[in-house]
Amino acid sequence: MGFSVSASTAIVFAGLFLAFGIFYPAAVNGYERVTEAQQTSMDAALNEKNGDTAIASASLDTGTDTLTVDVDNTGSTTFYVDEVDLVVGGEYIPRGQFDSTEVDGNPDTNLWQPGTTLTIDYTDSSIQSGDRVVIITEHGIRDSVTL
Structure with missing residues (x-):
């Protein structure tokens, strides 16, 4: 070569x-x-x-037009509070419009641990008795109840 x-x-x-x-x-x-x-x-x-959730109660205070929704985290997955959606009467309520959110009375936490209750307060004069309330988590897990 x-x-x-x-x-x-x-x-x-x-x-x-x-x-x-x-x-x-x-x-x-x-x-x-x-x-x-x-x-x-x-x-x-x-x-x-x-993951699993269950709406424990949903009540409307007609004097203040405030909807209060208590939701139990009945599964074994931790959710983020700022990833929870609410639909009332077919209308999507953006998270930023909630009056308040609390997990077992603590308004400062973003973690919704298993076995705890998330409370959402939202004020809107268009909410009526008979409206359907749907709570949806970040993974698409949802529960609903009629007022």
């Missing part, structure tokens, strides 16, 4: 080495991202399966 054949072989191997050096990290990073996404999806499914 002459020098030109050896040099061209070395260039081909250097190119293969460089290509593998570029391909391998990209493949590993892609695999890690897919694995992490699958794990996140499985965790969310487990939280959904283990």
